[in-house]
């Protein structure tokens with residue numbers, strides 16, 4: 001494994017020919033390299049990163065990887081030759097759905113939409129959450145109090161209930177719908193998930209900033225007369241990049257799971273012109289249970305589980321890499 | 332006598348700590364520093380000594396107004412710092428600096444050494460070539476100019492501490508708080524850093540507040556020493572006098588813990604063992620705060636707080652039995 | 667202790683007012699009860715007088731001040747027992763809500779009774795040998811548990827134990843829908859238990875995952891604390907250390923987390939109930955919300971939010987009881 005060796009490669013010690021009677025040469029790896037090494041050593045995370053990369057390549061290259069169009073039947077149904085609900089066979093590796101479409105191709109198209117929703121939501125949540133969490137953690141005071149109170153209550157309520165109620169509220173305010181578009185649009189869903197999703201990120205970043213704030217280099221900067229914004233952007237933000245990455249990763253899983261949950265209960269994006277998402281595919285699989293069309297249930301469900309498993313493992317690995325406290329305890 | 336650089340009068344700092352248990356929040360007051368007064372004369376070094384938790388760092392941070400004192404006054408070159416508007420304070424920051432205890436936490440791990448040392452120049456918008464100045468400073472503290480491009484993790488603790496000193500010197504300050512600058516370093520390299528600090532003081536005419544948790548380190552560098560216990564100064568005096576004729580049981584205990592270079596003296600050294608643990612600054616003992624661990628404590632100690640005054644020892648001591656200390660505990664070992 | 671309880675209870679009252687007011691505003695905005703009413707009663711909707719009367723009796727005035735006044739109209743009706751009737755079918759709300767609540771409590775209790783012991787034991791098991799195979803296994807298992815969304819596990823279980831099993835062996839292994847077979851009368855706990863197995867498994871997967879991780883982290887924290895190191899260095903045996911000190915201390919944060927986790931459990935319950943058609947709070951919520959039925963949703967939310975507040979209070983009490991360092995003043 002060449003990457004592995006590359007990451008394990010130790011930098012030659014700093015070339016300190018100038019004396020240093022007082023100092024011992026340091027051979028330690030840079031924090032970044034140490035983090036990279038920890039990530040690679042987290043075997044599950046490493047494998048997940050590879051699997052996820054493959055999934056993403058597959059999904060992005062849908063014109064090549066998908067076998068049929070998004071709304072295309074595998075063949076024209078004829079009398080005695082139906083195309084619907086066919087068990088897996090060579091023309092449709094994962095079988096066909098109730099409209100005679102190839103499930104394998106539709107999973108690729110659905111994953112496209114889900115990952116896009118996940119990524120956009122995660123970026124929105126991380127931007128908003130980092131801003132609010134960073135300010136709350138750095139300034140403390142009433143902003144911090146309010147953030148903690150509101151998120152305490154929010155976290156204590158079931159996510160689905162919060163999503164459904166917030167969705168109803170956004171839907172009924174005219175100027176909001178003007179910005180967000182129709183409730184069945186992807187844009188609406190992304191904004192809805194961001195409105196709910198930033199809070200988790202804010203708590204994570206708040207914790208990180210509160211911890212960093214106590215470090216002496218921040219105090220050193222203050223002793224030099226640095227302004228708050230300089231401290232935020234020059235010191236706190238660069239030192240929080242790792243945690244922000246962790247937050248981003250978990251925000252992606254959170255968003256695709258929330259999308260799937262909403263879609264499952266009929267609050268998802270519109271399936272017009274064959275457009276689908278993983279959540280919509282799983283919702284459709286509900287109808288496939290009584291007649292026992294197992295492929296419609298198993299493939300989307302298992303694919304979804306594998307996808308979120310990969311992202312969760314990556315997040316877990318990143319967290320260990322960035323904040324090795326737990327591992328040190330483990331020795 | 333020269334005018335003092337720093338004058339601290341009746342400095343008090345209380346922290347409110349919140350601990351949350353579930354949704355329940357409990358607030359408590361930590362009496363970190365209570366009624367401390369000190370003076371740092373120009374060009375001199377004042378040592379501030381006490382066990383960990385006694386409030387030394389808090390005093391240093393209050394002097395530089397990195398935290399707001401609860402009460403009291405801090406004058407820097409005659410200017411009152413408490414209540415000084417932020418803009419004026421920022422200007423004064425050029426003249427007063429701090430070197431921290433933990434060289435591993437005091438440098439931003441994401442910045443090169445050069446960027447860390449140049450930061451003061453940027454913040455205070457100093458004119459001129461910053462790179463040259465950084466090189467000059469690195470040489471001043473005994474590092475190579477080409478180290479500027481390296482990151483903190485490539486350096487040892489001692490080297491990092493030198494970088495911290497270089498950063499503190501960047502703006503040509505007149506006063507530096509040295510907060511246990513060598514405590515985190517190997518004994519073998521402590522002397523090097525202390526010597527560097529002494530050389531710099533001579534070259535640049537600096538004044539120091541040198542914080543340490545034991546008396547051995549400050550002995551050679553300090554002109555006078557203040558001993559703190561649980562937020563209070565218990566004894567102040569010229570360095571030599573404190574070593575030869577200390578009159579507070581706590582100072583005695585600290586001194587008795589210092590190993591002696593002379594093997595004969597070392598063999599005869601009697602250690603005064605303090606009983607128990609340092610009480611919590613959340614609930615400091617009534618009367619004399621040291622009484623719970625004092626071998627000489629009497630009834631009066633829990634009732635009346637001893638004032639920090641000269642009781643005939645030639646320097647101020649906060650002990651009701653200052654005169655008796657010499658008799659009861661024997662003469663100073665290091666006398 | 668009594669004073670503490672009384673004070674906390676007194677605190678809970680204003681909290682409840684604020685929370686119910688916020689919920690009232692959010693729900694009114696989200697459901698638009700007047701429009702729902704018009705939809706459910708198209709004939710009445712054509713009569714402006716009757717609509718105006720509906721607004722007056724139910725306090726559905728527009729604007730912020732209308733919301734504030736409407737809240738008090740609702741509150742008065744709620745506390746005096748004159749609840750608003752449901753929009754769909756104009757039925758009293760409480761009888762159905764009560765049945766749903768009882769069913770969900772049964773399911774929830776069963777799920778908690780299954781997942782807490784399993785989750786905590788797994789966490790302890792992992793924390794005792796940190797970094798070893800069992801630790802990795804429990805950790806990996808927990809992440810897999812998090813990744814299995816309840817609606818996915820629910821339909822897969824339904825497919826496997828219901829439909830596929832029936833195909834292979836003639837009849838389903840477990841019932842996959844409802845609380846009793848259709849047409850069943852009366853109370854039959856054994857039969858009911860059979861219907862609850864699959865919903866409970868679905869809810870438990872994620873709870874077990876989170877409890878095992880919390881427990882592991884908490885116990886490791888305690889095992890690495892200075893205080894326990896001292897105890898060990900004094901020669902107290904590993905076993906005694908573990909049983910007497912570590913577990914007790916490790917349970918303290920778990921109690922709080924368990925209480926705060928109620929939202930997650932209710933969330934899992936809603937989904938599980940919906941898939942298995944289990945007549946509980948989840949199904950009640952989804953039905954009421956699809957009808958925009960404000961008079962049904964409001965008491966539902968009041969029950970959920972007050973149980974969150976109640977569990978917080980219980981967590982505080984348990985915390986104070988377990989942790990002798992916290993004085994109750």
Ligand SMILES: Nc1ncnc2c1ncn2[C@@H]1O[C@H](COP(=O)(O)OP(=O)(O)O)[C@@H](O)[C@H]1O
Nearest residue numbers: 346348361363382383384385386387388389612
């Ligand atoms: N920011 C803070 N919040 C609460 N308590 C503090 C804070 N900083 C220091 N303390 C407390 O004040 C006391 C004195 O601390 P410190 O000045 O750091 O002591 P020293 O430097 O002598 O070791 C300690 O008990 C410490 O716990």
Ligand SMILES: [Mg+2]
Nearest residue numbers: 384387388432
């Ligand atoms: Mg200190």
